[in-house]
Amino acid sequence: xxxxxxxxxxxxxxEGENLTVYCNSSSVFSSLQWYRQEPGEGPVLLVTVVTGGExxxxxxxxxxxxxxxxxxxxxxxxxxPGDTGLYLCAGEADxxxxxxxxxxxxxxxxxxxP
Amino acid sequence: xxxxxxxxxxLVTQMGNDKSIKCExxxxxxxxxxxxxxxxxxxxxxxxxxxxxxxxxxxxxNRFSPKSPxxxxxxxxxxxxxxxxxxxxxxxxxxxxxxxxxxxxxxxxTVT
Numbered sequence: 001x002x003x004x005x006x007x008x009x010x011x012x013x014x015e016g017e018n019l020t021v022y023c024n025s026s027s028v029f030s031s032l033q034w035y036r037q038e039p040g041e042g043p044v045l046l047v048t049v050v051t052g053g054e055x056x057x058x059x060x061x062x063x064x065x066x067x068x069x070x071x072x073x074x075x076x077x078x079x080x081p082g083d084t085g086l087y088l089c090a091g092e093a094d095x096x097x098x099x100x101x102x103x104x105x106x107x108x109x110x111x112x113x114p
Numbered sequence: 115x116x117x118x119x120x121x122x123x124x125l126v127t128q129m130g131n132d133k134s135i136k137c138e139x140x141x142x143x144x145x146x147x148x149x150x151x152x153x154x155x156x157x158x159x160x161x162x163x164x165x166x167x168x169x170x171x172x173x174x175x176n177r178f179s180p181k182s183p184x185x186x187x188x189x190x191x192x193x194x195x196x197x198x199x200x201x202x203x204x205x206x207x208x209x210x211x212x213x214x215x216x217x218x219x220x221x222x223x224t225v226t
Contacts, residue, residue: 033214035217037155040219040220041219041220042204042206042217042218042219042220043157043204043217044217045214045215045216048214086155088157090157101159101162101170102159102215104156104157104158106154106155106156107155107156107157109155
């Protein structure tokens with residue numbers, strides 16, 4: 001089993017603050033995905049990172065894949081109430097052999113207050 | 115247009131009953147999945163089908179039986195429902211197994 005540990009589990013901040021969510025593992029992943037899930041809905045893919053050290057930006061969100069491909073971070077600049085949701089990281093162990101099996105972290109519940 | 119849809123959205127039933135959840139995707143994908151999300155939001159894969167063929171079958175009780183009549187549909191039948199089956203079940207699809215997965219809105223199953 002490939003375990004992904006996410007931290008913090010809960011995060012409650014004021015609008016305009018910055019934050020970082022971490023996703024760590026002792027296993028190597030061939031790719032890592034970040035999802036956001038809102039109440040009553042399914043997870044929605046935000047980004048996929050594939051190369052060690054890769055950094056991707058999506059407006060105020062910055063995603064980084066660790067050099068060793070064992071960890072990832074999500075940084076949000078100037079958080080807004082619309083960023084509120086459950087953020088999930090998911091790793092794919094070895095493309096081509098795991099048949100699309102994703103291992104999910106337990107999520108970070110982010111609440112941004114106006 | 116809905117990409118991945120599931121029915122029903124909510125399902126409340128008693129222990130011992132048999133129930134089915136249906137999933138359809140209109141993305142033209144060839145791979146579909148069933149996930150279970152527990153009360154602590156932990157999402158875990160149950161099954162995966164590629165071109166109607168079962169390719170992932172995690173350690174799931176054999177009371178759960180998936181069925182894929184065609185590439186666009188994946189159903190989940192559950193026999194003899196137990197309290198521990200209460201969860202949100204998500205269907206997802208992807209084009210091939212190496213590409214991003216798109217999730218449906220979920221089916222909240224409550225077993226009383």
